[in-house]
């Protein structure tokens with residue numbers, strides 16, 4: 001079986017974890033702040049706040065920009081469910097708008113049309129590592145929280161790294177991401193007061209000096225352990241190499257799928273354009289509308305030993321969202337069409353060129369089969 005995703009972990013991570021284990025300081029030690037400083041430096045932001053997951057980071061970031069119960073947050077229906085769930089944690093409502101058919105990111109025009117007097121934040125997602133059109137969203141004049149969980153290494157047209165614009169930008173370190181700490185996340189941001197609030201709220205609402213068990217506000221336990229931070233520091237050392245490996249694998253896919261895509265309307269990840277640069281996270285294709293259904297293609301790929309997944313489903317059509325908000329088919333046609341035809345192919349830094357070739361052959365055979 002060709003793996004869909006696989007982390008790159010070596011003896012350096014093992015040694016780093018052992019060192020923390022032997023130090024006896026497993027959490028709230030010096031490794032967390034060291035990880036944060038390195039991460040913030042990489043993005044050129046004043047603060048990086050380590051958290052237990054990308055989801056936890058989204059929750060704290062929305063609180064930090066002031067989202068409250070009854071508010072609306074405009075966001076993308078084509079994302080991992082966490083970005084839409086985060087406003088719900090605060091009793092706020094995720095308001096969806098359709099996506100751009102090329103980039104698959106939230107469409108700024110559609111998002112603007114979804115803004116009401118109750119909108120208190122916009123939550124764009126850099127889906128599949130392609131930079132969302134932040135300058136367009138910044139023109140709304142509303143607080144922004146960026147879901148950058150899939151976009152480490154991506155760069156905006158103006159040269160700013162994704163996550164480096166100063167809005168709270170949330171990264172995730174689950175094992176399939178560009179870098180991993182097992183579970184974990186980081187919020188990059190510029191504002192001192194927002195950073196102070198997040199650091200307190202991830203740690204039970206405790207005051208920054210921590211000398212006193214005083215909790216001056218509501219908080220959570222969203223801390224990252226020193227064991228995880230130690231893995232994160234080693235992964236940062238590896239990051240440029242892993243990003244380059246992912247980009248190389250993506251290049252092999254483009255080559256291997258070129259003939260197929262010339263013969264049929266197969267959707268491929270959009271090319272970098274206008275200075276926007278993708279930080280490669282997944283390689284997702286859309287099966288042609290006139291061929292075998294996506295789920296049939298997935299079955300055939302799996303029969304041939306190719307790990308793959310329907311990725312991503314439209315959030316507004318998930319049962320909990322339908323039941324809670326009365327969403328139905330037809331609301332966001334671009335998102336629904338893309339979601340219904342998307343397949344994530346095996347993609348990770350150690351994928352070999354011959355494996356990419358086998359995936360391309362299997363995909364060709366799957367699409368050539370009976371409809």
Ligand SMILES: *Cc1c(COP(=O)(O)O)cnc(C)c1O
Pocket residue numbers: 053054055056079080082083125147149150172173174184185
């Ligand atoms: C991975 C991911 C998250 C965060 O996931 P966690 O598992 O909570 O770290 C959030 N949004 C998107 C788009 C993601 O891909």
